[in-house]
Amino acid sequence: MKVIVLGAGVVGVTTAYYLAKSGHEVQVIDRAHQPANETSFANAGQISAGYASPWAAPGVPLKAIKWLLMKHGPLLIKPRIDPELITWMMQMLRNCTSSRYALNRSRMVPLAEYSRDSLRLLRLESGISYDERSEGTLQLFRTAKQLDNSASDIEILKQFDVPYRLMDKAACLEVEPALAQSADTFVGGLQLPEDETGDCHIFTKELAEKAKLLGVEFLFDTEINHLEVDGGKLTSVVTSKGKLQADSYVVALGTASRSLVVPYGINLPIYPVKGYSMTVPISDADAAPVSTVMDETYKVAITRLGDRVRIGGTAELSGYDNSLALKRRGALERSFTSLFPNSGDLNKASFWSGLRPMTPDGPPIIGTTKIEGLYLNTGHGTLGWTMACGSARVVTDIIDGATPDVDTAGLSLTRYHGA
Structure with missing residues (x-):
């Protein structure tokens, strides 16, 4: 299956890496000239x-x-x-409120711990180094x-x-x-x-190189203009370098995610x-x-x-x-x-x-949407570096039709009034 990942921050690059490891043909699109050039560039460095x-x-x-x-x-x-x-x-x-705080944290901590453990395994397998x-x-x-x-x-x-x-x-x-x-x-x-701690920018650049060895193609300096939807199915993404097509698409654009999908009736509270x-x-x-x-x-x-x-x-x-x-x-x-x-x-x-x-409640938004072929991996707030590897594995499992290793019931967009 061909998958296009929209966004080359730490969440987008880790998503591309795990998708490629799972056997998919992967293409990554980003408006910047290199990976992790925006929010992932100089964050606090914590994996907490x-x-x-x-x-x-x-x-x-x-x-x-x-x-x-x-x-x-x-x-x-x-x-x-x-x-x-x-x-x-x-x-x-x-x-x-106390009850909502407890619920939201119960959705975040398991994902964050799973992500940290996934990062440790990735580091062991790949030999990647990032201070x-x-x-x-x-x-x-x-x-x-x-x-x-x-x-x-x-x-x-x-x-x-x-x-x-x-x-x-x-x-x-x-x-x-x-x-x-x-x-x-x-x-x-x-x-x-x-x-743990580490330089997110260095990590993301190094992981992008590992992803390339798995066949991932990166298109930088490429503006994402809009999506094309036909019959409730996403058929292509229109960019400054032309129309690109795949079987599935993952939105990992951070704060730009909302404006991309809102014209199609998907309201991301980011x-x-x-x-x-x-x-x-x-x-x-x-x-x-x-x-x-x-x-x-x-x-x-x-x-x-x-x-x-x-x-x-x-x-x-x-x-x-x-x-x-x-x-x-x-x-x-x-x-x-x-x-x-x-x-x-x-x-x-x-x-x-x-x-x-x-997001207003804290957890990121990961999973399917009402548009066939369109998936989300966004809204991580200050925890993108902390949750990147775990979130990437979760969305890969969802695309593969496999059961993720962590409970995803409270991570999907449906938690907001069934949207």
Whole structure:
């Protein structure tokens, strides 16, 4: 069977790889000039199955007000009339209950753990390297209240048998010795030792090369204009390089997925949430983090990637505008310099932004649609890197008519009012 994958980010490339391994003829189309050139380019670098939880959670509406008032807060909303944003936010608010949070997380954690295990197997089989580390994630608490509030998260970790360590300050310093140089105080942390880190951009480029060896064809610098549907079946995709045809098509376009399929009566509740990152060359390895430190106060992830540190964070709701706002560096710099003040030269840092494809409830959208031959693998939000391999295997199984290794009942588009 021939399958066309629309999108060459980490989700699209992993999908192409697993489809090719399953014996399909695969073609990948993307408007960029290389793989992982947009949202996958400079993300925070975390593969965090333990933190696979929805943003829609109890207490978040009140926290959002506090974050909006903080000088270096993690949330920013650009004042504008945006019906799409209003609809998405209303859907998200409806998911901010204890029962909905528990349900949505129960759909996300198994997929994330399956994806992490799939990545480990892929790494073993292919020999791929991408500045990976398997040192876990440390969620750092600056206040006793944050430490106390971790109890609810720990209950969920117990529910899914996710290994964890609740640590005092001394134990935090054992796993991240450079925190001894921190200019700010902290009281403890929650470590998830099974989490991993790695450079998503490097991984995706390397995997694309492995995919080519399996026969996958990549068409870059190619705009996807629209789809052609006849009798309820997808017959072709029209691009800037002509009309392309296949037996099946997978939409893995991140935030661009919604606009592509909405003319055909498929309403994807995906909204772009802009995130920012800085990549800082390490000047003193002993002063840098060992793995990932999650700054709970500023919602910033600080991740070791080889001889660099990646600092990622911020949730900016400003539509599809991906312009780089230099003033957003403040929150990232504040967190990094307070925790690892002597590790890198900010004057040599690169600054980046990307649009994350967020669903209002949290889980991605994977599976079939009402159009025959059209499949979805999109809406992963901040967890595209975490869930990429697992999601790719799931959609491959669905196309093959096989039963996926994880429960997909809550991952399909049908969870939204049977759409």
